[in-house]
Amino acid sequence: MKGLVIAQVTIIPTGTANPSLSRYVAACFAVLKEAKDISYELTAMGTIIQGPMERVLELIQKMHEVPFTQGSQRVITIISIDDRRDKAITIESKVQAVHNLVGKTNSG
Amino acid sequence: MKGLVIAQVTIIPTGTANPSLSRYVAACFAVLKEAKDISYELTAMGTIIQGPMERVLELIQKMHEVPFTQGSQRVITIISIDDRRDKAITIESKVQAVHNLVGKTNSG
Amino acid sequence: MKGLVIAQVTIIPTGTANPSLSRYVAACFAVLKEAKDISYELTAMGTIIQGPMERVLELIQKMHEVPFTQGSQRVITIISIDDRRDKAITIESKVQAVHNLVGKTNSG
Amino acid sequence: MKGLVIAQVTIIPTGTANPSLSRYVAACFAVLKEAKDISYELTAMGTIIQGPMERVLELIQKMHEVPFTQGSQRVITIISIDDRRDKAITIESKVQAVHNLVGKTNSG
Numbered sequence: 001m002k003g004l005v006i007a008q009v010t011i012i013p014t015g016t017a018n019p020s021l022s023r024y025v026a027a028c029f030a031v032l033k034e035a036k037d038i039s040y041e042l043t044a045m046g047t048i049i050q051g052p053m054e055r056v057l058e059l060i061q062k063m064h065e066v067p068f069t070q071g072s073q074r075v076i077t078i079i080s081i082d083d084r085r086d087k088a089i090t091i092e093s094k095v096q097a098v099h100n101l102v103g104k105t106n107s108g
Numbered sequence: 109m110k111g112l113v114i115a116q117v118t119i120i121p122t123g124t125a126n127p128s129l130s131r132y133v134a135a136c137f138a139v140l141k142e143a144k145d146i147s148y149e150l151t152a153m154g155t156i157i158q159g160p161m162e163r164v165l166e167l168i169q170k171m172h173e174v175p176f177t178q179g180s181q182r183v184i185t186i187i188s189i190d191d192r193r194d195k196a197i198t199i200e201s202k203v204q205a206v207h208n209l210v211g212k213t214n215s216g
Numbered sequence: 217m218k219g220l221v222i223a224q225v226t227i228i229p230t231g232t233a234n235p236s237l238s239r240y241v242a243a244c245f246a247v248l249k250e251a252k253d254i255s256y257e258l259t260a261m262g263t264i265i266q267g268p269m270e271r272v273l274e275l276i277q278k279m280h281e282v283p284f285t286q287g288s289q290r291v292i293t294i295i296s297i298d299d300r301r302d303k304a305i306t307i308e309s310k311v312q313a314v315h316n317l318v319g320k321t322n323s324g
Numbered sequence: 325m326k327g328l329v330i331a332q333v334t335i336i337p338t339g340t341a342n343p344s345l346s347r348y349v350a351a352c353f354a355v356l357k358e359a360k361d362i363s364y365e366l367t368a369m370g371t372i373i374q375g376p377m378e379r380v381l382e383l384i385q386k387m388h389e390v391p392f393t394q395g396s397q398r399v400i401t402i403i404s405i406d407d408r409r410d411k412a413i414t415i416e417s418k419v420q421a422v423h424n425l426v427g428k429t430n431s432g
Contacts, residue, residue: 249426264369300343
């Protein structure tokens, strides 16, 4: 079953004079607000996106372009992709599966 | 100011016959439940930990050992560390800073 | 200048009974042998690819599919992309620039 | 068998005015030149280090401190660790194992 992947992307602009990166992250994240066909979630270390592989990579490319339009001349982008084909997974179901197991372990 | 870092760790056991990894992730995550001196959050793509660098790496090493006790013979661990020293950041403040900016952008 | 990016990809098949991953890595790597328009290099921790962003991501997608054809049901792929637009960089020039500086530091 | 791990570290200083990062990478890399008890290799996307887990993490922490002494106020460090315990692996043997298999595949 070739379905949805769950990916995380972290976009790191370099050669910016200020150590604050939130205005870059916000502008990258805004790209996703226009994408109605995917699910996503912002975390402290990146953005998690769920959708078909092609679409996810297309959006990540758009996000990666954003800091260049804001003055950065070098962008380092880190992507991790979890693609499971024996069963459907979602951003929520992955977290829930772990919490369920941790709960069981501790309830002894 | 050398203070707290925010790190993300993803522990990937390999050579396990089943594609489900949640029992490994849950056992790794349980290590953190005993650590009262750090903050942490489980996401769909890893675990985010906030604390002093030494302590965070010590806990990650403990987490990394767990799948070996569960039968895995090869573990691949991915860590990213965000260490900002001009101002204090937290797991919550990083996410909030971006949401505030995205809100402003969209409220036009 | 929007030119070539340098990317690293690590493809991790999971749910394989054996901890050896080299047959998967070799099959992924073979995808690149047919690509005459890019540069690449195998390291102990991944494959480094230099080329236009679109082409690099297209090849990484092809590589990511390979372990599924070999029986894996879950593949975790880690990508990092270095995209510098103020000057041209190559796989060789990046390493050389550092070695030149380390040489100077040590020659005192 | 708990032996040597192979790790890759990429240290990304942010808030630096110039997109060139080689002087930071060179200074981080110089930390390893003083470490006689490990093996290491510089690639275009990071530094690969082979050694006992504790020692590798100790050296990575030292490397991570370097850009702060050079004026950066925020450093993002990405680490991946490959820890295989069913057989000994080295930086060279991992690459060689793949090249051997690719050779066989292609030799018709």
